Amino acid sequence: MLYGITIIVKSLTNLRHIYDAMPNDAITYSGPYEVGRLRRRRDQRVADYLFRRSIRTSNPDPEMTMCRIFKLLLYFTIFYVVLGAFTTGLTLLIMAHQIPPGKPGCSKFPGLASAPGNHVGDQKQILWSPENAKELANIRRAMSRAVDRYGLQGLKRMMGCNLDDSWGYMTGTPCILLKITQALDFRPVTYDDAMTLPDYAPDELYEYVVGLGTEERFNRIWVSCQVLDPGLDVQFDYVPDRFFDAEELFTSGNVFLNESSDNEGGTYTEDPRLRRIIGVQLSNIPPNRDIQIHCKAWAKNIPLYMVTIKLLVRLTAPIHPTTPLVLDEWYE
Structure with missing residues (x-):
């Protein structure tokens, strides 16, 4: 029994000397150890989160129906009518308050x-x-x-x-x-x-x-x-x-x-x-x-x-x- 223990100790000592003698470049790092099932669960949670977020932020083009076409035409008609009325009013206001070249901006006395x-x-x-x-x-x-x-x-x-x-x-x-x-x-x-x-x-x-x-x-x-x-x-x-x-x-x-x-x-x-x-x-x-x-x-x-x-x-x-x-x- 004692003889067997002695042999095991000598073997471990020899392995230690061999490990110490090996260069660091000879050791290949294989990455952290992970359990495959835990990694699959994490990847699934990330995929589910990205899917839910894409649903909230997505804005798919609505279907082009006759109702939608009518709404668009009505919107642009009202927009251009209001824009034309504003431009016309501004032009008339400028013309009404325009100072002629031969007229003063304000009346004053000579000196x-x-x-x-x-x-x-x-x-x-x-x-x-x-x-x-x-x-x-x-x-x-x-x-x-x-x-x-x-x-x-x-x-x-x-x-x-x-x-x-x-x-x-x-x-x-x-x-x-x-x-x-x-x-x-x-x-x-x-x-x-x-x-x-x-x-x-x-x-x-x-x-x-x-x-x-x-x-x-x-x-x-x-x-x-x-x-x-x-x-x-x-x-x-x-x-x-x-x-x-x-x-x-x-x-x-x-x-x-x-x-x-x-x-x-x-x-x-x-x-x-x-x-x-x-x-x-x-x-x-x-x-x-x-x-x-x-x-x-x-x-x-x-x-x-x-x-x-x-x-x-x-x-x-x-x-x-x-x-x-x-x-x-x-x-x-």
């Missing part, structure tokens, strides 16, 4: 602009010296930008302001351009008689309107410039007129000024922008003094504050002594 000058606060300052070439060049450029957009007709209209080719700033008679801004389709109500002018209008404007004929007073937006310091005798000359002609003034296209059938006169048109600009030429300006000037346009339905320009004009000139100094007084 008053001027050139040259620089804005400082609520006023525009015009400071220059006839001996300062840089200041004169800046003024010429500003005036040219304001007039060149009107072409040769603009230069012809403002010719009285630019006789010295420096817009009067070289000779002490500066010219200020006043422009009433565009307000499409605006219809101004003008003062057609001096008696209708407000009480706060300047007296010299009242006298000017009184001196005009009856036909020359209609459809005129009057312009007045006034020095605030009563001790100064600054003179104003308006080029070419002292008013803006209100007839077809706020239109976007050309207007007929002469509809005569005469061959000599013919018919011609004028850009209304030309009649929205005038010049105010100043004279008798004292040097080295700040001159406050207010220029206004007068119409019944335009607020006065919207067509009022506040200007500060100063002509800088060198100061020369009135009496020559004696040599002895100079050293004293």
Whole structure:
């Protein structure tokens, strides 16, 4: 008995040595051990689950019957009728609220602009010296930008302001351009008689309107410039007129000024922008003094504050002594 046990132990020891001597690559892994019946049950459960899910999510094509065809036709008919009604209503709404090219999007009042000058606060300052070439060049450029957009007709209209080719700033008679801004389709109500002018209008404007004929007073937006310091005798000359002609003034296209059938006169048109600009030429300006000037346009339905320009004009000139100094007084 003991001998048999000894033989078995030796055999196991030899097998162990043989196993330890074998390389790992010689061992082939056959996978986890599973019972075949349990695997078949699991595969069956997975197949049943996939089948039930496919039944819930499947959407087979319905059978095409006459009832279904009628429903489809009714659906598409109602859909396109509603779509057509919506498109038609939207088109009519756009056409009803469409803004014509020559009409404004909203009504507004015109304003008053001027050139040259620089804005400082609520006023525009015009400071220059006839001996300062840089200041004169800046003024010429500003005036040219304001007039060149009107072409040769603009230069012809403002010719009285630019006789010295420096817009009067070289000779002490500066010219200020006043422009009433565009307000499409605006219809101004003008003062057609001096008696209708407000009480706060300047007296010299009242006298000017009184001196005009009856036909020359209609459809005129009057312009007045006034020095605030009563001790100064600054003179104003308006080029070419002292008013803006209100007839077809706020239109976007050309207007007929002469509809005569005469061959000599013919018919011609004028850009209304030309009649929205005038010049105010100043004279008798004292040097080295700040001159406050207010220029206004007068119409019944335009607020006065919207067509009022506040200007500060100063002509800088060198100061020369009135009496020559004696040599002895100079050293004293």
